[in-house]
Amino acid sequence: MKKKLLFFAKLFAAFLPAILLIAFTALCPMCYQDGEYPAWSYTRDVQRGKLDPGGDNGERIVILGDSAAMADLVPKLSGRNVVNLAVGGATPVEMYYTFKDYLEVYGKPDKVIIMFSPFHYSYMDNFWTRSIYFKHFSITEAFKVYYQGKKTGSDTIDDGKHNITDVISCYWSLPQSYLPALLNSRFNNRYSENIGKYREISSQKGHGLFGRMDGCDYLNYESGYSSMKMDGDHKIIDLYMRKILELCRENSVNTVLGQCPMNESSYSELNPDYVSQYTEYIKELSKIYPEGIYELEIPKYDNMYFGDASHLNEKGAEKFSREFFAKYIPDPVFE
Amino acid sequence: MLFNSLQFMLFFPIVILVAFAIPNRFKYIWLLICNYIFYLSQDNAVALFLVIATVISWLSGKWLYRITESKKRQILTIALAILNLTPLIILKYSNFFLNIAGSDKRLDMILPAGISFFAFQSTTYIIDCYRKESKPENNLFKYALFVSFFPTILSGPIERSKSFLPQIDIYDNKGFDPDRVKRGLMNMLWGYFLKFVIADRLFILTDNVFSSYKDHNGAIILIGVLAFTIRIYCDFAGYSYVAIGCARILGYDIMDNFRQPYLSRSIAEFWGRWHISLSSWFRDYLYIPLGGNRKGKVRKCINLMLVFIVSGLWHGADLSFLLWGLLHGFYQVIASVSKDLKKGLTKEGGVRKVLDKGPVKKLWQLLSYVFTFLLVAFTWIPFLAGNIKDSGGIFLGIFKNFSPLSLIDGSVFKLGLGVKNLLIVVFAVFILFITDLCCERKKCRIDRLLDNTRPLIRWVFYYTLILLILFSLNLSTTEFLYQSF
Numbered sequence: 001m002k003k004k005l006l007f008f009a010k011l012f013a014a015f016l017p018a019i020l021l022i023a024f025t026a027l028c029p030m031c032y033q034d035g036e037y038p039a040w041s042y043t044r045d046v047q048r049g050k051l052d053p054g055g056d057n058g059e060r061i062v063i064l065g066d067s068a069a070m071a072d073l074v075p076k077l078s079g080r081n082v083v084n085l086a087v088g089g090a091t092p093v094e095m096y097y098t099f100k101d102y103l104e105v106y107g108k109p110d111k112v113i114i115m116f117s118p119f120h121y122s123y124m125d126n127f128w129t130r131s132i133y134f135k136h137f138s139i140t141e142a143f144k145v146y147y148q149g150k151k152t153g154s155d156t157i158d159d160g161k162h163n164i165t166d167v168i169s170c171y172w173s174l175p176q177s178y179l180p181a182l183l184n185s186r187f188n189n190r191y192s193e194n195i196g197k198y199r200e201i202s203s204q205k206g207h208g209l210f211g212r213m214d215g216c217d218y219l220n221y222e223s224g225y226s227s228m229k230m231d232g233d234h235k236i237i238d239l240y241m242r243k244i245l246e247l248c249r250e251n252s253v254n255t256v257l258g259q260c261p262m263n264e265s266s267y268s269e270l271n272p273d274y275v276s277q278y279t280e281y282i283k284e285l286s287k288i289y290p291e292g293i294y295e296l297e298i299p300k301y302d303n304m305y306f307g308d309a310s311h312l313n314e315k316g317a318e319k320f321s322r323e324f325f326a327k328y329i330p331d332p333v334f335e
Numbered sequence: 336m337l338f339n340s341l342q343f344m345l346f347f348p349i350v351i352l353v354a355f356a357i358p359n360r361f362k363y364i365w366l367l368i369c370n371y372i373f374y375l376s377q378d379n380a381v382a383l384f385l386v387i388a389t390v391i392s393w394l395s396g397k398w399l400y401r402i403t404e405s406k407k408r409q410i411l412t413i414a415l416a417i418l419n420l421t422p423l424i425i426l427k428y429s430n431f432f433l434n435i436a437g438s439d440k441r442l443d444m445i446l447p448a449g450i451s452f453f454a455f456q457s458t459t460y461i462i463d464c465y466r467k468e469s470k471p472e473n474n475l476f477k478y479a480l481f482v483s484f485f486p487t488i489l490s491g492p493i494e495r496s497k498s499f500l501p502q503i504d505i506y507d508n509k510g511f512d513p514d515r516v517k518r519g520l521m522n523m524l525w526g527y528f529l530k531f532v533i534a535d536r537l538f539i540l541t542d543n544v545f546s547s548y549k550d551h552n553g554a555i556i557l558i559g560v561l562a563f564t565i566r567i568y569c570d571f572a573g574y575s576y577v578a579i580g581c582a583r584i585l586g587y588d589i590m591d592n593f594r595q596p597y598l599s600r601s602i603a604e605f606w607g608r609w610h611i612s613l614s615s616w617f618r619d620y621l622y623i624p625l626g627g628n629r630k631g632k633v634r635k636c637i638n639l640m641l642v643f644i645v646s647g648l649w650h651g652a653d654l655s656f657l658l659w660g661l662l663h664g665f666y667q668v669i670a671s672v673s674k675d676l677k678k679g680l681t682k683e684g685g686v687r688k689v690l691d692k693g694p695v696k697k698l699w700q701l702l703s704y705v706f707t708f709l710l711v712a713f714t715w716i717p718f719l720a721g722n723i724k725d726s727g728g729i730f731l732g733i734f735k736n737f738s739p740l741s742l743i744d745g746s747v748f749k750l751g752l753g754v755k756n757l758l759i760v761v762f763a764v765f766i767l768f769i770t771d772l773c774c775e776r777k778k779c780r781i782d783r784l785l786d787n788t789r790p791l792i793r794w795v796f797y798y799t800l801i802l803l804i805l806f807s808l809n810l811s812t813t814e815f816l817y818q819s820f
Binding site for chain 2: 010011018021168169176179180183
C-alpha cells in the first residue's frame with residue numbers, strides 16, 4: 001500500500017508542471033487570449049448573470065448578432081436600457097444559447113433586436129476558432145451543437161480537421177489548444193490590454209468598434225457571392241435562427257430582425273441573385289413567425305461611415321444607431 | 336486514433352483503469368474489445384481484413400499442427416502463408432505491379448491501417464506452428480488479442496506468437512504493479528519526447544526543404560537529409576517506445592525495436608539495431624529459409640539482396656523503396672565480400688595490428704560511426720522522396736551549388752522552425768545523443784538506465800522531458816511515419 005501511495009505521489013509530482021499549466025490556462029484567460037476574447041467574455045458574463053448589464057428594472061432591450069451588430073449599434077444612444085450581446089463571428093447558433101441563458105437569468109426582455117450580416121446566415125466560420133476556443137457554450141451545449149452540425153452536414157463543424165476531442169481539449173484547457181496563445185502572449189502580456197478592452201466594452205454595454213478607418217471603400221464578403229449558400233452551415237444556422245424566433249414567440253418578446261448597413265462600394269457589387277435569395281430567406285422566416293418585424297432591405301451607407309469593409313466607424317455607428325433606434329424603439333429624446 | 340492524439344490520451348487511462356479493476360481471467364476479453372475500439376476508430380471500413388487475417392491464421396495453425404506428413408505440411412504452410420498475405424499483396428501492390436507492367440490504369444483501393452504489421456504477425460504464427468515453435472492457441476479470442484494488440488497493430492513492433500501468447504495466461508503481472516507501471520510510463524515519456532519534441536519539429540524543417548528542394552542550395556538540402564535521418568528515427572522509435580510502454584503497463588513485454596541504431600559501426604550492425612522486430616522477422620522467416628549463409632558465398636549475397644528487396648517493398652509500393660532496399664542489400668553484400676578481403680589483409684600485412692592500437696583504434700571507430708551514419712543518411716533519400724525522380728533530384732541537389740556559407744548566414748532559421756524551435760531541437764537531439772550513449776555503455780533500455788541514475792538527475796531529466804513535451808504539444812499534427820506502411 002505504501003509503495004502504491006509513494007508511486008502516486010511521485011506521479012503527481014512528475015505531472016505537476018502539466019497540472020499548473022492547465023490550471024493557469026483555465027483560470028487566467030485574460031492573460032493570454034487574443035483581442036476578441038474580452039467581447040466574448042463580456043457577453044458570456046452578462047448572459048450567465050456574472051455581470052449586471054446595468055440599467056433600471058424597467059424596459060429591457062437585448063441586441064443579438066455578429067460583429068456588425070456589435071459595432072453598428074450603440075446602446076448608450078438609445079436612451080433606454082439596451083444591452084448589446086452581439087459578438088464578432090457569432091451566428092444564430094451562438095446567439096440562441098446567449099438568449100436562452102439571458103432568459104433564464106433575467107427573465108423575458110421587452111424587445112430583442114436580431115442583426116446578422118447576410119453571410120452569417122450561410123457560414124459559421126468562427127465555430128472552432130471563437131465559439132469553442134472561447135468556451136462560449138457550456139460543454140453539453142458544445143457537444144449538442146457539434147453533433148447537430150455533423151448531422152446537418154455543416155462544413156465548418158465537420159471540417160475533417162477537428163473532432164469532438166478538440167471540444168474536450170478546449171473545455172479542459174489542455175495545452176494542445178492554448179499553447180500558441182500562451183507562448184505568443186508570453187503567458188500574461190495581454191492581461192492589461194484585455195482587461196482594458198473588457199472595461200471599455202462593459203462601459204459601452206456591449207458595443208465595440210472593429211474598423212477604425214475614417215471611411216472605407218473595400219469590398220465586403222457578400223459582394224463576392226453569386227448565390228446564397230443554402231447547404232452545410234446554413235442548415236444548422238437556420239435551425240438555430242428558428243429556435244431564437246421560437247423562444248421569442250414562447251416568451252412573447254417583440255422581435256426586430258434588422259439589417260446591417262453596407263458601404264456603397266460593396267452594395268454596388270452585390271449580385272441580384274444573391275440579394276433575392278437572401279431576401280427570400282428572410283421573407284420565409286417572416287411567414288413562419290409573422291409576429292416579428294422584419295427588415296428586408298439592406299441599408300446602403302456612404303463609404304465615409306465605414307471603419308473597414310463590413311463595420312461602421314464611430315461616425316457611422318452613431319448615425320445608424322440613431323436612425324435604427326428612432327425607428328424601432330422611439331425615445332422622446334429623438335422625436 | 337494515434338498515440339499522439341487526445342483520443343488516445345483519453346482512451347488509454349480508461350483501458351488501464353478497467354484492466355486493473357476486473358478479474359484477471361476476463362482481462363484478455365476487455366483488452367480485445369479495446370483493441371477493436373482502437374482499430375475501428377482508425378479504420379472502421381476495413382476492419383474486416385483484420386478479422387479475416389485473424390481467423391485464417393488461427394485455423395491454419397490448428398490445421399497444420401494436426402498434419403504429420405512433412406511434405407504436405409510444408410506445401411500447406413506456404414499456401415496458407417500466401418493466402419494470409421494475399422490481402423496485403425493485392426491491396427498494397429496491385430497498382431505498383433500495374434505500373435511496372437506499363438499500364439496507366441490505377442485501382443482505387445483502400446489500404447487497411449497496419450495491414451503490413453498484422454499480416455506479418457499472423458503469418459509468423461502460421462510458420463511457428465509449422466515449425467512447432469508455437470503451440471496452436473485453442474481460444475480464438477486470445478489469439479485475436481495477439482493479432483490485434485492495440486499498442487502494436489499500427490506500427491509494430493511485429494511481435495512473435497511464441498513470446499506473446501503465453502503471456503496472456505500469466506496473471507501475476509496483470510494487476511497494478513507500481514514498478515511495472517513506472518517502467519511503462521518511462522518508456523512512454525521517452526517515446527513522446529522523441530515524437531513531439533524532435534520528430535514533429537524536424538518535420539517542419541524537412542517538409543520545408545523537400546517540398547521545394549529545387550529552390551535550396553546543396554548545404555541546405557544536406558541539412559534536410561540529416562534532419563530527416565534524425566526525424567525518422569525519433570518518429571518510429573518514439574512510436575515503438577510508446578507501444579512498449581503501453582504494453583508493459585498492461586502486463587505484456589514486447590520486443591525492443593530500436594537499440595541506438597545510429598551508434599553503429601557498420602550497416603550490418605545498423606540492421607541489428609534498427610526496426611529489430613522486422614529485420615529479425617526477415618532473418619528468421621525469409622533469409623534463413625532461403626538458405627542464409629549456409630549455401631556458399633554467392634548464394635549468401637543473393638539471399639541478402641532478396642531480403643532487402645522484399646524489405647524495401649514492404650515499406651512501400653514504389654520503385655524508390657525498392658531502390659532503398661537494393662542499396663542496403665548492396666552495402667551488405669559489399670560488407671560481406673570485404674570482410675573476407677579484410678581477413679586476408681590482416682593475415683598478410685598486419686593491418687589489424689595498426690588498427691588495434693589505442694588512438695588509431697579510436698579514430699577508426701569514430702570514422703566507422705560517422706561513415707555508417709552518413710551512408711544510412713544518404714540512403715534515406717529515396718525513402719524520403721517517395722519517387723525515383725525526386726530521389727535523383729535531391730541527391731544531385733546536394734552537390735549542385737553547395738554553399739557552406741548558408742550554414743552560418745541564418746538561412747537555416749528560415750526553414751520554418753525559427754531560432755527558438757531550432758535551439759530546442761538541437762538541445763533535444765543533444766539529450767537524445769547523450770541518453771543513447773549512456774544506454775549503449777550500460778547495455779540497457781531507457782527505463783533501466785533511469786532506474787540506476789541518481790534521484791536528482793532522474794527528476795531533472797523527467798521535468799526537462801515533460802516541460803519540453805508540454806511546450807511542443809501544439810506542433811503535433813503529424814502522423815507517425817511508419818503508420819503508412
